[in-house]
Amino acid sequence: MTTLKGPGIFLAQFLGDKAPFNNLESICLWAEALGFKGVQLPSWDSRCIDLQLAAESKTYADELKGKINNTGLEITELSTHLQGQLVATHPAYNELFDGFAPAALKGDLKAKSEWATQQLKWAAKASENLGLKAHATFSGALLWHTVYPWPQRPAGLVDTGFTELARRWTPILNAFDASGVDLCYEIHPGEDLHDGASYEMFLEKVNNHPRACLLYDPSHFVLQCLNYLDYIDIYHERIRAFHVKDAEFNPTGKQGVYGGYQSWLDRAGRFRSLGDGQVDFGAIFSKMAQYDFKGWAVMEWECCLKHPEDGAAEGAIFIRDHIIRVTDKAFDDFAGTGADESFNKRILGI
16 A cells, blocks of 8 residues: 655646745745645646646756755646647537637637647646656536437437547547556546546547546535545546545535536535535545555645635645555554464364
């Protein structure tokens, strides 16, 4: 068994225009002072990384890694959540996702997908240059507008959608394989990979690609009423990244999973700061230890109530206190009597 690494923090929700959140070095020093040991970098934010340069220049990658190491932290993973979303986008969401790509590509679905694909390929090489083993992303979605089958889905629609999704992602997965990095899809509403069943359909279409792995985030499963502990039992061999994020689901007579078009504050399901929601993290961290998870426990903060700085300060302590230092001995070793094959046979009467 392995003691997982952490606590880490995903910087995307904390970067801002004011110090210490407005540049990489100062936000890393802030995070380190709170007790974090690693940072997950949003690759779309130029304050964190020049993704193309990190892919093309080992020198730049080494300098970036050294800059972060000098603050007392490590890079946990890079993230391409925004770019991954654009690999596959249904036309209904074209304008809504324009802000995820360069302004020059506005409205051009094909161009945005090509740009996103290149971004992911650079992320593979950049991760390799930085010495990282896992990468966080979204799958994008061609089928999400049909998630509730009314009107009923035409025969073969889902199969066609996943065939196309796999066609777009296979070259990217191959690039990650060439770089020796696991591509970890965050299973998330709004993505075609939003639960275990949809992930398995995708996995079949990419021929069980060894790099088509998972980012585990229990908060999204609470909001779907999915058994997030059973999920670890089923998919632990593919889980290579871990977002520690809390959530709660409190259905009423007025709304449930779909939220009634309400704001996050007024939804039945909403994200919370660590320890304020309903996720059983004691059980999760136990399963991560049991299944020898070798990655990082990275806090992602998305709370509709608590101030982010308080969420971060509490989150570092919360993760630290939940990380299990795994044992290197059996608890009943003291009662061992020693044995050999002949002794065992006598005990069995054979």
